[in-house]
Amino acid sequence: MRDTELMAKWFEDIAAGLRRRVKALDEDALEWRADDRGNNIRETVWHMARWIDVLTRILGGTQASTERWFTDGWADRTGYDPRGLGDDGLGALSGYTFEEVLAIPRLTATQLLEYVDSVSAPLAQRFRALPDDESAAxxxxxxxxxxxxxFAHIGEIDALLAIRERSAQRASA
Structure with a gap:
């Protein structure tokens, strides 16, 4: 199996893993924080989707305006334009201040997964379309x-869900 096919499959696996974990979460679960400065699940999923979106754009050699966040109307609907924020101005949560993190739109589980799906499929397609040469490498x-x-953030989401459940059990005991 080519490395590019593995990459495509692994990014599809990330999207599938997010769907399994997030689809049934309510607002409380999406917003819950293990501590007052830690990221919640909503922010973590958005961060993952943004990086996939940004990566697809970078691999395509296009401008930020071609990212799905913009072309699918998320920026218009939410009023949130992440360009210029964080590390290298990529707007993918990395390098954000906590105040900038708090400004990320509060998407529902369904909306988060719509964004995840809209960015994962094009990235997988891009990897599968690459020729077997140095550009693929x-x-x-x-x-x-x-x-x-x-993959690390999938584990983080699992940990947040487990800590939240244990906290609720202790509180009700």
Whole structure:
């Protein structure tokens, strides 16, 4: 199996894992924080989707305005334009101040998953369309850190859900 096919499959697995974990979460679960400065699940899912969106755009060599956040109308509907924020102005949560994190739109579970799905499929398609040459190897190298971060964030979401459940059990005991 080619590295690009593995990347496509792994990003599809990330999207599937998010769907399983997030689809039934209510607002309280999405907003719950393990501590007063930690990210919640909503912010973590948005962060993952943004990085996938940004990565797809970077691999395509296009401008930020071509990201799905903009072309699918999320920026218009939410009034939130992340360009210029965070590390390298990418607007993907990395490097945000906590105040900037709090300004991220409060999307529902359904909306978060719509965004995840809208960015994951094009990235997988982009990887599958790459020729088996140095451009593919370069794309895999660029994507590796983002993929590793996404897998780590799946674990973070699992941990947040478990800590929230245990906290609720202790509170009701």
């Amino acid at each position: 370069k794309a895999v190298r660029r994507a590796t850190g983002i993929l590793q971060g996404c």
